[in-house]
Amino acid sequence: DAGVTQSPTHLIKTRGQQVTLRCSPKSGHDTVSWYQQALGQGPQFIFQYYEEEERQRGNFPDRFSGHQFPNYSSELNVNALLLGDSALYLCASSSTGGFGNTIYFGEGSWLTVV
Amino acid sequence: DAKTTQPTSMDCAEGRAANLPCNHSTISGNEYVYWYRQIHSQGPQYIIHGLKNNETNEMASLIITEDRKSSTLILPHATLRDTAVYYCIVIQHAGGTSYGKLTFGQGTILTVHP
Numbered sequence: 734d735a736g737v738t739q740s741p742t743h744l745i746k747t748r749g750q751q752v753t754l755r756c757s758p759k760s761g762h763d764t765v766s767w768y769q770q771a772l773g774q775g776p777q778f779i780f781q782y783y784e785e786e787e788r789q790r791g792n793f794p795d796r797f798s799g800h801q802f803p804n805y806s807s808e809l810n811v812n813a814l815l816l817g818d819s820a821l822y823l824c825a826s827s828s829t830g831g832f833g834n835t836i837y838f839g840e841g842s843w844l845t846v847v
Numbered sequence: 848d849a850k851t852t853q854p855t856s857m858d859c860a861e862g863r864a865a866n867l868p869c870n871h872s873t874i875s876g877n878e879y880v881y882w883y884r885q886i887h888s889q890g891p892q893y894i895i896h897g898l899k900n901n902e903t904n905e906m907a908s909l910i911i912t913e914d915r916k917s918s919t920l921i922l923p924h925a926t927l928r929d930t931a932v933y934y935c936i937v938i939q940h941a942g943g944t945s946y947g948k949l950t951f952g953q954g955t956i957l958t959v960h961p
Contacts, residue, residue, distance in 0.1 A: 764947055776951050778950070789948050825947070835893050
């Protein structure tokens with residue numbers, strides 16, 4: 734059973750460019766959340782997708798957008814990249830069924846903006 | 848979601864038990880206590896979670912006080928590979944409106960030394 738998988742693992746972009754990061758949730762999970770983790774900080778919640786809709790959003794500008802596909806996989810898009818967007822981007826998946834379900838994280842995508 | 852308070856850092860000798868405390872005095876009845884750890888440059892790893900009963904799995908034990916205002920994560924025989932940042936997080940159950948949105952604090956840096 735594959736866990737949460739993310740791609741790419743590392744990438745370098747130039748200021749002003751756009752980036753798309755991808756996530757496949759753990760088998761059986763239908764909810765995907767995205768987090769940004771700057772160096773030396775804890776992960777910060779960006780948004781959550783369930784049933785192909787954004788359900789919750791953290792304090793991130795509209796440059797950050799996402800999508801969830803019918804197979805529950807998800808993409809995170811960041812437009813007009815800034816140097817401050819350099820971070821580890823984490824995807825987490827969970828299931829809305831039941832109580833106290835575990836939330837699992839992928840290994841993340843390292844984004845460097847130069 | 849309830850806030851948590853953890854010590855900034857702790858040391859533990861290899862082979863000894865590591866006891867990591869967490870205060871969550873404002874926890875509500877529908878919130879679980881989750882523990883994750885993050886080894887440098889990797890995604891957060893799920894350790895254990897609980898509601899009000901003590902829990903044990905192959906990685907650790909979780910002791911929750913009767914009033915649920917604090918908890919302790921116990922790594923029974925710490926190894927060098929347990930050196931990581933440990934996060935204590937309270938999360939609403941799957942039916943809650945903010946389910947899946949994890950709020951990470953600074954966590955506890957656990958250093959296991961030989």
